[in-house]
Amino acid sequence: MDFQLKTLSLAQAATEKADALIVLSASSDDGATSPIATLLAQARETDDLPAKAGKLLQLYRPAGVAASRVVLVSVGDGSPASVRTAVSAGVQAVKPGNPKRVVIVFAQSVDASALRQAMFAAADATYVYTTTKPKAEARTVRQLVLGVPEAATLDAAFRESSATVAGIEFAKEWGNRPANHCTPTLLAEAANALTELPRIRCEVLGPKEVAKLGMDSFAAVAQGSAEPLRFIVLRYQGAGKDDAPVVLVGKGITFDTGGVSLKPAAEMDEMKFDMCGAASVLGVFRALAECKPAINVVGLIPSCENMNDGAALKPGDVVTSMSGQTIEVLNTDAEGRLILCDALSYAKRFEPAVVIDIATLTGACVVALGGVRSGLFSTDDTLAAALETAGEQSQDRCWRLPLDEDYAEGLKSNFADVANIAGRAGGAITAAKFLQRFAGDFPWAHLDIAGTAWKSGAAKGSTGRPVGLLMAYLMNRAAPAGVAPAAPAAPRKRKVR
Structure with missing residues (x-):
């Protein structure tokens, strides 16, 4: 699908x-005279277009x-969240007609946040997974034009x-x-393929290298x-060699049976999604190569399957982490x-500014x-x-949750420095407390x-978050204080694959 940004009035x-x-309209439009403005005014007057975000009125060849x-779609108060709701509703309404070129125009002024949400919503509503499905089911919308009062002012956000x-x-796919x-090997190949894009390098370590590093917990x-x-x-x-990097660590379990502590069969197929943390890291790098921020x-993506055979890890086993x-x-x-x-222990060698x-x-x-x-948990x-x-x-x-030291009590072990689980209560917090032990530097x-x-x-599928x-x-982080991130040198028309 091609995104295109264009200066468009309602006329x-x-x-x-x-x-x-698709016309995005606030409850109080500017009163301009044009066929579309007249349609909006009539729809408002007759209450055929309620002001609530996402409410719409469909017309054929007006x-x-x-x-x-x-x-015609209401954007309510025009907030980014309301714009996202409105665009999603509008695109869903036109999808049954299999449109190839869709124009979304704002009937009022629009800021960078609203434009961003319009693009995210339109892309989400038209996305179709294709890797293992027939090509005939690919997304039908080929070009999506975003019409705004003044395109030049929104170019960087676009x-x-x-x-x-x-x-x-990319993360969704x-x-x-x-x-x-999507085996660990295929995931590594996907990462390596990103090196064809600007400013990206990739290194892949296998079992021997991981063993040599002392990553016995991972292994x-x-x-x-x-x-x-x-x-x-x-x-x-994207910056100088001496600039400390941000390190992103993505969990890459490409399938999780639970191991010997076997999961229930129901919905176990969804455990293919257990590598979505890794997918999000790949997606970020795909985006960075296009944005080119300073x-x-x-x-870092540790990737493997969690499966059962005679060599599988057993409850009660004690392993030694890279940290010792x-x-x-x-x-x-x-x-x-x-x-x-x-x-996380491996991340220390990069002398990072932060690790997420x-x-x-x-x-x-x-x-x-x-x-x-x-x-969200953070120190x-x-x-x-x-x-x-x-x-x-x-x-x-995201929503920040606590890391009080009291939560670590349940991780104490009689046979090792730490247990990998505590009790049921506060399970997300105790898991974070476990990781915190390896992120003290x-x-x-x-x-x-x-x-x-x-x-x-029915909507089963990856969201691409976060x-x-x-x-x-x-x-x-890349933008100087008080300055919006600079736009990379590139044509305004962008193709999303």
């Missing part, structure tokens, strides 16, 4: 040739409008949003792949699978923290926050506040995305 939008025209189908959409869709199409999780583990190291160089970023700390494995289904702890790990870590976080917000208030701000900016929200944050990384039911949050955080 100009009426002459745009398109399969569908007089004076070139587009065959027109959808470019950044286009890149972020590309990253989100890999998150949605079934486990036999122990992989030992029950026929698929060899991979430790992926991505680097994006920042250094390292991505021993871990009593009381539950083999708490494997994510066992691979992340070694990746992203993981589908605990069902307890789903119970606590549902699918609305990701769980650094400044980092936590920056991530919360980025979450609000991107509408990819740098500012650290943990994002538990177990509730937000994918949807179940690529939006992470990109907003990185772009904010």
Whole structure:
């Protein structure tokens, strides 16, 4: 799908040739005279277009409008969240007609935040997974034009949003792949393919290199699978060599049976999504290569399967982490923290400015926050506040949970330095407390995305979260204080693959 940004008034939008025209209207429009403005005024007067965000009125070949189908959609108060709701509703309304060129025009002024959400919503509504489906079912919308009162003022936001959409869709595509199409080896190949893009390097370590590093905790999780583990190291160089990088660590369990602590059969297929933390890191690097911000970023992805055979890790086994700390494995289904702890220890060698790990870590976080917000834990208030701000900016929200030392009591072990689980109470917090033991040398944050990384039911599929949050955080960090991130040199028209 091509995104295009264009200066369009309502009068100009009426002459745009398109399969569908979506008009985003606030409850108080500017009163301009044009066929579309007249339609809006009449719809408001007759209460056919309520002011609530997402309410809409569909029209077929209205007089004076070139587009065959027109959808008038309310954006309520015009907030970014309301714009996202409105665009999603509008695009869903026109999708049954299989439009190839869709124009979305704002009937009032629009800021960068609203434009960003319009693009995210349109991309999300038109995304179609294709890797293992017939090509005939690919997305039908080929070009999406965003009409705004003055395109030049929103050019930088448009470019950044286009890149972020590309990253989100990359993360979605890999998150949605079934486990036999997304092994650790294939995930490593996907990471390595990103080196064809600007400023990205990749190194892939296998079982021998991981053993040599002393990552016995990571290796122990992989030992029950026929698929060899991979430790992926991505680097994006956008700033000087001496600038400390932001390190992103993504959990890459490409399938999780639970190991000997076997999961129930129902919905076990969704455990292919247990690598969505890794997918989000890949998505960020896909976006960084397009945005080219002045920042250094390292991505670390420990990837393996959690399977059963005669060599599989057993409850009660004690393993030694890269840090030298021993871990009593009381539950083999708490494997994510066992691979992340070694990746966090590895992160220290980069002398990072901050480290953020992203993981589908605990069902307890789903119970606590549902699918609305990701769980946020951090040892650094400044980092936590920056991530919360980025979450609000991107509408990819998170919620900070505590790290009181009292929560670590349940992780005590008679046979090792630490156990890998505590009791049921506060499970998301005790998991974070486990990881905190391996992140004492740098500012650290943990994002538990177990509730937000994918949807179940009829809408089953990866969400691409938290690529939006992470990109907003990185772009904010790359920009000088008080200055918006600079736009990279590139044509305004962007293609999202």
